[in-house]
Amino acid sequence: MPNLLAMSFEGSVTPAFDLHCLEPGRTPPDGWGIACYPGGEPAALVLKEAGPAHGSPSSALVSAWERLESSIFVVHIRTAVWGAITEANTQPFQRAWGRRDWVIAHSGSLERKLEPGPLFEPVGSTDTEQILCDLLARVADRGYRCIGDVSAQLLVSWFQELNVRGGLTTALADGEDLVVYADRRGNGEAWVCELLPPHGEMAFGDKDLTVDLTRRGIHSRKGILVSSEPLDRRKGASGAWKKLTPGHLLVVRQGAVRADVGLEPAESRPTVAVPPVRAAPAVATLPVATQPPPFVQRARPVHSTARAEVRRYEVLHRTVYRYRETVERSAHVLRLFPAHDRLQTVHSSRLEISVEGQHREFEDVFGNRVRRLMLDTPFTELSIAAHSDVEVLDVDPLDFRPARVRVTIPLVWMPWQRQILQPFLLPPELPESELIELNEYAMSFARRNDYELLDALLDLNATMFSEHRYEQGTTSHATSPFDVYTTRRGVCQDFANLFICLARLLGVPARYVCGYIFTGETPEHARMAEESHAWVQVYLPEVGWKGFDPTNGKLTQSDHVRVAVGRNYIDATPTSGTLYVGGAGESLSVEVKMERVRR
Numbered sequence: 001m002p003n004l005l006a007m008s009f010e011g012s013v014t015p016a017f018d019l020h021c022l023e024p025g026r027t028p029p030d031g032w033g034i035a036c037y038p039g040g041e042p043a044a045l046v047l048k049e050a051g052p053a054h055g056s057p058s059s060a061l062v063s064a065w066e067r068l069e070s071s072i073f074v075v076h077i078r079t080a081v082w083g084a085i086t087e088a089n090t091q092p093f094q095r096a097w098g099r100r101d102w103v104i105a106h107s108g109s110l111e112r113k114l115e116p117g118p119l120f121e122p123v124g125s126t127d128t129e130q131i132l133c134d135l136l137a138r139v140a141d142r143g144y145r146c147i148g149d150v151s152a153q154l155l156v157s158w159f160q161e162l163n164v165r166g167g168l169t170t171a172l173a174d175g176e177d178l179v180v181y182a183d184r185r186g187n188g189e190a191w192v193c194e195l196l197p198p199h200g201e202m203a204f205g206d207k208d209l210t211v212d213l214t215r216r217g218i219h220s221r222k223g224i225l226v227s228s229e230p231l232d233r234r235k236g237a238s239g240a241w242k243k244l245t246p247g248h249l250l251v252v253r254q255g256a257v258r259a260d261v262g263l264e265p266a267e268s269r270p271t272v273a274v275p276p277v278r279a280a281p282a283v284a285t286l287p288v289a290t291q292p293p294p295f296v297q298r299a300r301p302v303h304s305t306a307r308a309e310v311r312r313y314e315v316l317h318r319t320v321y322r323y324r325e326t327v328e329r330s331a332h333v334l335r336l337f338p339a340h341d342r343l344q345t346v347h348s349s350r351l352e353i354s355v356e357g358q359h360r361e362f363e364d365v366f367g368n369r370v371r372r373l374m375l376d377t378p379f380t381e382l383s384i385a386a387h388s389d390v391e392v393l394d395v396d397p398l399d400f401r402p403a404r405v406r407v408t409i410p411l412v413w414m415p416w417q418r419q420i421l422q423p424f425l426l427p428p429e430l431p432e433s434e435l436i437e438l439n440e441y442a443m444s445f446a447r448r449n450d451y452e453l454l455d456a457l458l459d460l461n462a463t464m465f466s467e468h469r470y471e472q473g474t475t476s477h478a479t480s481p482f483d484v485y486t487t488r489r490g491v492c493q494d495f496a497n498l499f500i501c502l503a504r505l506l507g508v509p510a511r512y513v514c515g516y517i518f519t520g521e522t523p524e525h526a527r528m529a530e531e532s533h534a535w536v537q538v539y540l541p542e543v544g545w546k547g548f549d550p551t552n553g554k555l556t557q558s559d560h561v562r563v564a565v566g567r568n569y570i571d572a573t574p575t576s577g578t579l580y581v582g583g584a585g586e587s588l589s590v591e592v593k594m595e596r597v598r599r
Contacts, residue, residue: 004107005075006171009223010255010444021208031078031090036070042100076105088124098145108167108188147177152259156249184247195223203234254448324585332577335564336386337369347389354383392558424509434482442502465553509539514572
């Protein structure tokens with residue numbers, strides 16, 4: 001059975017725990033316990049039972065109780081080594097410090113007792129509770145209030161000091177972070193599995209325990225599972241179980257690894273042979289890695305740390321409409337002129353239109369240069385070619401950061417600011433249930449980054465790049481942000497729409513940007529090489545609009561040419577129009593060519 005199981009998810013999930021070890025005919029454990037933090041509160045809910053009987057009512061409760069909704073879970077099934085079989089000696093244990101509950105579960109056994117300090121004293125007689133009291137005393141002695149206040153290097157040094165006394169594979173949580181330490185001598189293993197959406201039904205376990213993550217509803221949530229032994233797949237598919245390097249420590253928040261540290265240099269990490277996994281009969285087993293590589297941390301924000309160079313481009317954007325039947329009369333709206341401002345200089349821009357007609361130009365409410373074209377000349381083919389010579393000066397998108405004070409979520413706007421920004425703060429109209437789930441997903445980035453605005457946005461940008469597949473032909477203009485969130489696939493327009501929705505749910509103004517991206521001399525290695533591109537700009541207080549490209553996981557610099565902006569795709573679409581007479585059987589082709597001008 002898994003002596004220890006710890007889980008962290010982005011947002012709350014409501015798993016069902018089935019304790020098969022309490023079924024008739026089975027040998028029950030000496031105790032079991034489950035701890036979680038309902039509603040994201042700092043107060044822990046701990047359910048545990050010492051010496052449980054067959055058919056225990058408490059075990060039925062954890063299988064059906066919807067109160068067990070949390071982003072962190074710590075589960076322990078006890079085989080007694082220290083102390084009598086009582087509630088006081090049954091894990092997980094909890095203590096309050098820093099206006100939050102700390103929870104610990106431990107797989108292993110210390111050989112030497114820890115002496116309690118004056119501030120934290122154990123209630124029972126187990127070594128696990130002594131470990132919790134010792135760790136909290138160290139935290140309190142330094143004035144720390146939560147796990148996030150303690151550096152990962154200091155944490156691992158504490159655990160390695162305690163590890164001298166015996167087996168110390170441990171899970172420690174404070175409602176925000178989950179810390180997992182693997183005994184450095186292999187006296188108690190820690191196996192890690194990363195769950196990545198999209199996924200359908202998902203359940204795992206062994207002959208003594210099954211955890212069903214989706215019995216009460218499927219949520220497209222990422223998660224980190226840590227177990228004292230690899231678990232079998234019951235429903236769905238998942239990633240491989242990887243053995244955490246002995247002596248290493250993981251810090252996990254909202255389903256993402258924030259730190260993976262050990263005191264020894266990376267090149268001296270021991271390589272440990274992986275034993276075969278014991279699979280229950282007729283049950284598929286999750287694949288197990290044959291080597292214990294260091295666990296891969298979450299994708300870090302992708303952006304240039306150095307100034308880019310100013311670049312100048314010649315751009316050709318050709319759009320051709322063809323019709324089976326002649327178009328007699330039509331109107332067209334063209335947003336094909338690149339933006340001209342302090343970060344982008346337009347040296348020239350002109351349109352070549354194959355059909356003669358009347359036109360007028362104006363600036364729309366978003367500041368885009370627009371041409372409205374009225375055509376009374378019959379045609380079956382309409383070609384629109386935009387030629388532009390543009391110089392991009394946006395070389396250092398984070399040049400403001402060193403001089404800025406910390407800006408946190410939620411943002412506070414003056415009434416007149418909110419009135420101006422309101423069109424970029426309103427999320428799309430979606431069913432309430434979908435907006436609630438998207439809001440929880442958005443908040444997971446804020447919580448994971450201590451509500452720091454820029455770090456949360458960089459994390460969101462990098463996560464969308466690493467966890468979403470770019471697949472053409474899988475979406476349409478009707479695809480909603482929730483559809484992209486659940487399927488984790490789409491094209492640049494879809495990723496921009498999802499980013500905008502999540503940013504607005506966090507109270508951050510966001511707008512849609514349409515333009516071009518230069519992919520260099522090897523476009524086969526980049527997305528969006530030969531077509532128009534879409535990304536996002538968010539408004540940062542006292543900084544202005546800054547570009548984020550979730551399709552490529554980067555901040556926009558001098559490789560992005562802006563053309564039009566708006567609330568969404570409709571406001572910024574390059575070409576649109578209305579056919580008044582004729583025009584059946586339409587087909588469309590688009591070609592974009594960007595050449596760098598070196599002068």
